[in-house]
Amino acid sequence: MLTAALQRRVGEFALECELEANAAATLVLVGESGSGKSTVLRLLAGLLRPDAGRVALGNRVWCDTSRAIWVPAPERPVGYVPQDYALFPHLSAAENIAFGLRASGMDRGAVKRRTADLLDRFELTDLAGRRPHDLSGGQQQRVALARALALEPALLLLDEPLSALDVETRHAVRTELKRLLAGLSCVTVLVTHAPMEALLFGDRIAVLDHGRIAQVGDRLSLLREPRTRYVATLLGLNLMPGRVLTRGPGEEVVLATPRGQVMAVGGGPGDDLFVVVSPDQVTLSLEQPAGSARNVLSGEIDEILPEPPYGERLRVVIGPAPAFVAEITARAAAHLGLTVGQRVHASFKATSVAIYA
C-alpha cells in the first residue's frame, strides 16, 4: 500500500495532492502536460524532495518532512521507467538490464544468470548486445521495463510508457504492457496524458488538473459520473449542469441545461444534477428531426477533430459554449458533408443521458 501526501512548488506551479495505491490495482495519474504528473513520480521515486509531505510504502516511511525522514532514491525499492525510457546509450541492452543488479553489489555470476532470465522473459535474448539506438521503440520499452523490474521493486513507476512509440507499435505494446502489469505483484503507478490509456490501464484513476487531484475513482465511476467539466472533457464526455424542471410520468425527468431542455430517465433525488451524454450516443442531422422522442440540441459546428489513432472517427464540436460534442464516423460526416460553421442538429435518446447528483 502506497500512501503519499505531497506538496511541491516549482516557480509559479504548485503541486498539492494525496494519493493511495495498492498492489492489486494499477493507479493511473492522468492529466494534461504541465498538470504535474511527472513531478508526482519524481517525488515518489525520491528524485525530488517535497516542500512538505509524506511518502510511505506499507509501514516503511520514505519521506516525512515533519519528522525529517528522507530515504534517498538509491535506497528505495522503486522501479522507474522514465518518459522516453532514458536507457543508457553507451550500454548494451543486457548491460542496461544488469545495471541495477551490479550497482546493488550482486556478484557477477548471479548478475549474469538474472540478466539472462530477464532477457528471456522479455524476449530480448537475440538483442542482448545491441545498443539502445539500434533497438525499435517497442524493444527499447521492453529493455526499460526489464531494467526497472530487475531489482524486484515494491513500487513501479511508469511515466508515459507509450508516448515514445509510433502509432503502429503502440497498439501491440499496449496490450503487452497491460498483460505484464496484471501479472506484477508490486504497487504500480502509471502516468499518462491520454484518457484512453488511463481507462485501459487504470484500475483506479486519478485525474490531475493544475497540480491538484480533480477526481479519483475506478474506470466506471469516472466515465459515468465525472465531477468536473475538466474530467468530462478529458474523458471526451459531454457534461452539463442540469436543473430538474419536471418529473414523470414514470422515470422521466426533464432538466434545464445551458443548452436547452434535456429529457432523461431515472436519476437520483435532488434538483441540481450533472447531465452526461457520451458523444458516441449522439447522431447528427442537417434537418431538424421531426416528431422524434429524442433530445435535440442545435448549433453551429466549431471544430471537426479526427480521433486518434487513425481518424476513422471524428469529434464534431458544436457551439455555442458550453460546447456539445458528437462522435461520428468519418464516413457519416462525409455523407452529410459537414463543414465548420454549418448548423446541425444533435439528437440522442433519453435513455443515453446519465444524470446524477
Next chain:
Amino acid sequence: MIRPDGRRRLWLETGGRVGALALAGLLGAMIALPLAGIVLRVSPAAMLRQLADPGVRQTLWLSAGTSVTATLISLLLGLPMAGLLATRSFPGKRVIEVLMDLPMVIPPTVAGFALLMAFGRVGLLGGTLSALGISLPFTTAAVVVAQVFMSVPFLVGAARAGFASVDPRYLDAAATLRAGEVYTFLRVRLPLALPSLIAGAAMCWARALGEFGATITFAGNMAGTTRTVPLDVYLLLQENLDAAATLSLVLVVMAAVLLAGMRQAGLGLFAPPRAHGSAAAPGR
C-alpha cells in the same frame, strides 16, 4: 514603399564581399606562409638526416615522455576536480574556478617564476623538499610539473563541461537503480562525457608538448634532462636551421594530425562536443 537605393546597396554588397574575401585571404596567408617556410626550408633528405641525429632524437623522446606523463598526471588530478566542479556547489567554488583558469592566461614565464617561488631552493616548499632530499628545479620532473601547471586547465575545462552536459535523465535513472553517487559517476557520467574527456586530454597534451616559457624558467635548458623540442628549436635557430626546421615540422605535423583527428571524431576545439545520445530516439 521604400525603394532601396540601388547604387548604395551595390557598393555595400560588392564592397563588403570583396573586402571580406581580401581580409580572410590575408589571414589565411599569415598563418599558412610561416608554416610553408618551415616545410620549404628543409629537403626531405636533410630532414631524415636530422631525425637520425642522436641529439635531435634525444630531444624528441624527452618531449614525448614528459608531455605524455604530464597528460596522465593531469588526467589523474584533473578529472576529480572537474567532476566536483561539475556536480557540486560549495563555498569558494568561484575562487577555485578562477584558480583553475588562471594558468591559461598568465604569461608562461611568470608561471615558471611562480613555480620557482614555490618549489625552488628559496621557494615556499624549498626547505621542506630539500630536507626530504628532493630538488626539483632543473630536473626532468620539473619539466613535467611546468607542463602540468600550464596544460591542466584545458583538461579540467573540457572535462567539466562534458560532465555537466550529461543528460540528467540518465543520472535519475541510475539513482533509481541503486547506483550511489560515485557508482553513477564512474558508470554513467564518465563514459557519457568520454568525447569531451578525449578532446580535453588531446588539448592538454598538445599544450604540454608546446610548453616553452614555464619550462625554461623553472626547469632550465639542459640537453637530455630539460631541453624539450620547443626549447631546442629556439636554441637551434642560431646554429642549425635545418635541425630547427625539422623539429618544428614534427610539432606542426603532430598538431595538425591531432586537430584533424579530433574534427574527424566530431570533437571540435571550440564547438561543444556532441552530446552523447540525447535520449534514445523515440520510435526509430
